[in-house]
Amino acid sequence: MNKQDIETAVKAELNRIAPDIDADDIDRSENLRDEFDIDSMDFLNLVTALSKLLGLNIPEADYDQMESFDDLVGYLSKKAPA
């Protein structure tokens, strides 16, 4: 999966959780949870879904590498096999 595919997948999952916010309108370098107004349960569901979809182990200790939308996509791209 390339970076573009991963970004599409992340947007799709975020749209499922926060359908009222368009991923194209957010500030991609700002705090993801603030931008999408998602709580810890939403974030856990996001990580669960992405982990299953991409077949990745996403440890909780790595959460601080996923602060913003760009951070999250970058983190997943680095971990996902090309």
Added chain:
Amino acid sequence: MPSLGADMEAGTLVEQLVQPGEPVKRGDVIAAVETQKGTIEIEVFQDGTLQEWLVDLGTKVDVGAPLATILAEGEATTEPAPEPTPNPNPTPAPKPEHVAQEPEPKPIEPTPPQPQQQRSSPKPDSRPRITPAARRRAAQQGIDLSSIASKGTITLADLESPTPKAAATPKPAPVSSMRSAIASAMSRSNREIPHYYLSHAVDLTAADDFVTRFNADRAPQDRLLLGAVYARALAKALSKYTEFNGHYIDDAFHQSGAVHLGFAVNIRGGGLIAPALFDAEAKPIEDLMTDLRDLVERARTGRLRARELSEATITLTSLGDRGVDQLYGVIYPPQVAIVGLGTPRLQPAVHDGEVAPRLTSSLTLSADHRVSDGHRGALFLKAIDKNLQRPEQL
């Protein structure tokens, strides 16, 4: 039609999931009703055979009204009298003749008018798309978003463009149906319940460390959130402080043996539901977390069960990690207490004789003076605190 909780008195039958002649078992979901808080599933409370539906799809049904006739085993099929079902009474062994009753006193006031038939579950296009910045600005300035003309997503530019300037004088927005349900329950609460309030600073470092350790080697679907730890600590404390767990109905407190813990869930787009985690006193923390995930998911997609809305015996409300320090809860009748947790944050605190950064929050209690007083309330909060200091024993 069973009770749908203190704030709703009717629902519209939208699904009949069992055909006449089919057998039903206690606990089966046999119908769904559309309400101000989304689609609610109706469970049957006795075994038998569904003889006949008494209400057509699309009909509005009051709580307590018969929905269908159920024949108990061996009962004649020609029975003409409509037998109401399901029985909202949580205690088992209802007699077949028992008439379903609204278990709570009827509020004195009539139901507030519902201005519009609006689904309360989040729907992608139920409100205008708007960027977060624009949403904050609109909220700050009281701008009615429906007055903003925008192609697609509303942005800051739309709010600042000259045409909608007039919108800065806020015109009253129509109250959503969920909002009127909340308003009705909270008005009743403030009218009937003599609240008292207590607050206690609590060190959450141990609880947070426990969650971190627990989650370290687990896949996301098996991870805990602090909310589950709070729920477990609260449920355990209630085994000793029983006067905070139950319902106040008809001038008497009915203590509950089981802890059906209402967990306040924020609904996107505005709104709040506190459905019950059943038997929280008897479940290990992992099971509570599984139940909590399922409950929050269904609260947000609008697929709860009537029992989950009417049978909570106490409410827990946690502001999560993006909120503020402290909250003062309003009790959800006929319950008698609501426990709140503010947003945990690192604060300087004295720990083991040294000043150290500790993860701290405010634990609050709003409780009913008809049932308890501040002395017991304080001991109750301290018991929750103690449980939070020893999370591995939860």
